[in-house]
Amino acid sequence: MSGHSEDPIAEESKRFFTFFNLSMLLVAITGIEIVIIYVQTFDGASIIGVLFATSIVKFVGVVTWFMHLKWDKILNTILFLMGLVIAVFTFFAVIYMSDDPPKVIEFNVASVENDWSADAGYSSGDYVKIDDSYFLCLSDHSSPSPSPTEKSSSPTWEKVNGVPHEFNWKVSTGDLIEINSLKPENPFFHHYNPVVSVENDWSAETDYSSGDYVKIDDSYFLCLSDHSSPSPSPTEKSSSPTWEKVNGVPHDNDNIEGSLISVLEKKASTEDFRIKVRSEAFWVENN
Amino acid sequence: MSEASASAHALDHHEPVTSTGIPNKKVLMWAFLGSDCMFFGTLISTHLIYRKISATVGGNFLDIRDIFDIELTSFSTFILLASSLFMALAVSAIHKGNLSSTRWMLFGTIIFGLIFLACQVYEFTHFVQPPDPQHALTLSTYGGEPHVFGSTFYVLTGTHGTHVAIGVFWLLGWLAYSFTGKMSTADALDIECCGLYWHFVDIVWIIIFPVIYLMEYAF
Numbered sequence: 001m002s003g004h005s006e007d008p009i010a011e012e013s014k015r016f017f018t019f020f021n022l023s024m025l026l027v028a029i030t031g032i033e034i035v036i037i038y039v040q041t042f043d044g045a046s047i048i049g050v051l052f053a054t055s056i057v058k059f060v061g062v063v064t065w066f067m068h069l070k071w072d073k074i075l076n077t078i079l080f081l082m083g084l085v086i087a088v089f090t091f092f093a094v095i096y097m098s099d100d101p102p103k104v105i106e107f108n109v110a111s112v113e114n115d116w117s118a119d120a121g122y123s124s125g126d127y128v129k130i131d132d133s134y135f136l137c138l139s140d141h142s143s144p145s146p147s148p149t150e151k152s153s154s155p156t157w158e159k160v161n162g163v164p165h166e167f168n169w170k171v172s173t174g175d176l177i178e179i180n181s182l183k184p185e186n187p188f189f190h191h192y193n194p195v196v197s198v199e200n201d202w203s204a205e206t207d208y209s210s211g212d213y214v215k216i217d218d219s220y221f222l223c224l225s226d227h228s229s230p231s232p233s234p235t236e237k238s239s240s241p242t243w244e245k246v247n248g249v250p251h252d253n254d255n256i257e258g259s260l261i262s263v264l265e266k267k268a269s270t271e272d273f274r275i276k277v278r279s280e281a282f283w284v285e286n287n
Numbered sequence: 288m289s290e291a292s293a294s295a296h297a298l299d300h301h302e303p304v305t306s307t308g309i310p311n312k313k314v315l316m317w318a319f320l321g322s323d324c325m326f327f328g329t330l331i332s333t334h335l336i337y338r339k340i341s342a343t344v345g346g347n348f349l350d351i352r353d354i355f356d357i358e359l360t361s362f363s364t365f366i367l368l369a370s371s372l373f374m375a376l377a378v379s380a381i382h383k384g385n386l387s388s389t390r391w392m393l394f395g396t397i398i399f400g401l402i403f404l405a406c407q408v409y410e411f412t413h414f415v416q417p418p419d420p421q422h423a424l425t426l427s428t429y430g431g432e433p434h435v436f437g438s439t440f441y442v443l444t445g446t447h448g449t450h451v452a453i454g455v456f457w458l459l460g461w462l463a464y465s466f467t468g469k470m471s472t473a474d475a476l477d478i479e480c481c482g483l484y485w486h487f488v489d490i491v492w493i494i495i496f497p498v499i500y501l502m503e504y505a506f
Contacts, residue, residue, distance in 0.1 A: 023372035037504040047505040051497040066486045076317045083321025087328025
């Protein structure tokens with residue numbers, strides 16, 4: 001690191017050219033960064049990679065020559081690197097600890113287009129279509145199915161005003177889901193909390209794996225180690241390494257799937273809706 | 288001390304011997320810069336994480352390019368890089384005992400530092416009161432909608448701007464001191480410490496410019 005020559009003044013004079021050349025290099029690199037952004041030749045990830053690399057080159061250039069670390073004792077480098085390394089590790093630690101944003105794996109909306117058939121059996125809640133009219137089945141029945149008619153007073157079918165649509169979705173994780181229409185003339189809004197609580201009653205005859213939850217009365221227990229039947233009974237005061245009592249209700253909110261049938265005023269498709277998923281601090285939407 | 292006598296003593300200035308072999312002031316400055324790294328590292332991390340978490344405003348993606356003026360920011364980046372060259376030459380000149388050159392280089396660094404600050408003041412004013420109020424970025428809102436981007440952005444770039452302002456005041460002090468006739472090569476270490484601080488401010492901007500500004504244009 002230390003590089004004092006015989007003639008320090010001549011050495012300082014030489015540094016003039018070093019500083020000037022470095023300065024020109026820094027300007028050139030910055031210019032390249034800006035051109036890359038304007039031209040957008042690469043994809044986003046590659047651009048970030050290039051910016052990251054050029055920043056490191058500029059950073060090292062300034063620290064090494066402008067800040068004289070090249071000619072100074074190693075202690076100065078160590079002092080500076082200590083803070084720098086801690087800063088970099090702090091950054092990656094915080095990034096690592098932050099939750100991954102949820103992903104909308106699947107989302108589709110389609111109108112229900114089941115043509116009524118006298119030979120089919122129907123269950124309560126089914127929708128059928130005759131010409132351009134839609135009917136809701138009010139009671140389970142087998143074939144032959146009574147024909148739905150607009151003026152029917154039958155307790156079997158009821159004509160609906162509008163078009164029944166089926167909504168299906170699958171998201172990676174989340175604690176709140178909202179679906180809303182993007183068309184004001186065809187309003188729709190669905191908002192719900194998809195968290196599913198774990199309700200497995202403990203059984204001595206069951207095999208359990210580490211991470212499983214069981215319920216006894218109103219208490220929940222976490223399995224700490226894999227074991228086969230007969231399973232030791234979880235108790236609140238147990239000192240067993242097999243079970244641990246948990247405070248609160250354990251929830252499962254990964255890979256959430258859902259579906260819904262709703263009657264809309266007009267026929268619509270997936271593109272007419274937006275699904276928003278919240279997971280901790282993230283809000284992700286797909287439309 | 289005259290410039291001739293200053294030259295005669297050029298590079299003949301010896302600091303007290305320390306156990307590390309490095310002047311204590313310099314060790315202290317490097318330790319401070321190391322701690323300032325953590326400070327800026329925290330601010331940059333905070334901005335990036337909240338940028339990722341709060342990517343939307345009012346249901347739409349927050350496209351901050353609507354108000355960013357990348358030409359202006361690029362210009363101020365070049366200015367700050369050029370000021371670093373002046374600063375390095377000022378340190379080199381004082382080591383050689385060339386007071387006249389030191390003075391001019393300090394003056395150049397100050398001017399470029401002031402230009403950078405002026406650009407930042409213009410930029411902030413433009414962000415808070417843009418031609419289209421729908422893109423106004425305040426500390427707590429964007430286009431009138433609550434958003435965290437302004438908080439992390441202004442705190443980060445404002446803290447950097449404050450560092451630049453402190454550096455300019457420090458350099459102004461040295462420039463004024465150079466006219467008292469007391470400046471000599473014995474002050475080289477102090478000016479070098481001032482230079483370390485100024486270069487540090489430069490490298491922080493070297494990170495901020497691509498990470499906070501250019502990255503917004505990557506997608």
